[in-house]
Amino acid sequence: MTKALALFSGGLDSILAARVVAAQGIEVLAVKFVTPFFHYDLLADVAGYRREVREKYGLEVVVEDISEGYLELLHHPRHGFGRHFNPCIDCKIMMLQRAKEMMAEVGASFLVTGEVLGQRPMSQRRDTLNVIGRDSGSRSILLRPLSAKLLPETDPEQQGLVDRSRLLDFSGRGRSRQIALAGEFGIRDFPSPAGGCILADPILSRRLERLYGGQLALPIADITVADVRLLLVGRQFVLPGGGWLVVGRVEAENDRLLGLAAADDAVLRIQERPGPIAIIRRAARCYPDPAALTADLDLAASLVARYARKIDGRPRAGEIIITLAGSERHVAAAPAVDEDFAGWML
Ligand code: SF4
Incomplete structure (x- = not known):
């Protein structure tokens, strides 16, 4: 046949x-x-x-x-x-x-x-x-x-x-x-013509273009499947020091981020109340300048405080745990102010 x-x-x-x-x-x-x-x-x-x-x-x-x-x-x-x-x-x-x-x-x-x-x-x-x-x-x-x-x-x-x-x-x-x-043919249930490819999506394709254009602190020669998957989760930011920060919005996204996190990522979470998981991709490798890394970690911590559960309707400071390259440090972070980080969104 x-x-x-x-x-x-x-x-x-x-x-x-x-x-x-x-x-x-x-x-x-x-x-x-x-x-x-x-x-x-x-x-x-x-x-x-x-x-x-x-x-x-x-x-x-x-x-x-x-x-x-x-x-x-x-x-x-x-x-x-x-x-x-x-x-x-x-x-x-x-x-x-x-x-x-x-x-x-x-x-x-x-x-x-x-x-x-x-x-x-x-x-x-x-x-x-x-x-x-x-x-x-x-x-x-x-x-x-x-x-x-x-x-x-x-x-x-x-x-x-x-x-x-x-x-x-x-x-x-x-x-x-x-x-x-x-x-x-008796086929009644079929999908609409467009859809399904994020490369043709006006918003997500822009993110991908920036990833492939080298605008995130990440060597473009070794973009991985997990990097692309990560680009589709949660809130996305490019920090002033160049770090690519992803912040979970809901518990399912937090779980997803933890699943996609790699050994050289910085992972941030808040100690005392429910809040997002955040990761800075390849933080252990992508900062030639340690001061820029520290500054981006502090800013990321302030974003975690901003998006953690509000108290009396307002974002509050919190103790943020940062895990990077096998070591853990705790920082006290004030919540970021929305106008300050609006320009960092990816
Ligand atoms: S790149 Fe073009 S042809 Fe390929 S899956 Fe996406 S929309 Fe379809």
């Missing part, structure tokens, strides 16, 4: 593309790529996700973590960024390259994507689709079933593995034909 490997974002187009091919009696395996920028939480319950996709869309899916190469890609995407910090063209090229490598492992003869000609201004223009096919080395084996009739024939069509006459000619931004087709 012919087998195809389908890139699966989870959006309607990717669902339909896989189902259109499967409707020809071809076995389709969907692959869902994850990175800390999109869909990373799926890794916590891969079996549950596979079950959900099977039940909702009738598709078998595997989850592939491509974080490592992706962290690297963001330093210099060859085709640049979209409106935000989203390197969509290189992102698709990378996924296709990885999918192409997987073909032999899973016994697939060709690749499938849900791209629709002209649907997105940058990444789905005809010339861009060509570039994606060319630079991923998959042009001849890459079938885009939703727009296939508007595109040159691919190998699987020429070889008779796929019946071109049963493929589609969707183009443009409208969604009505997709929604009608979903109805024919």
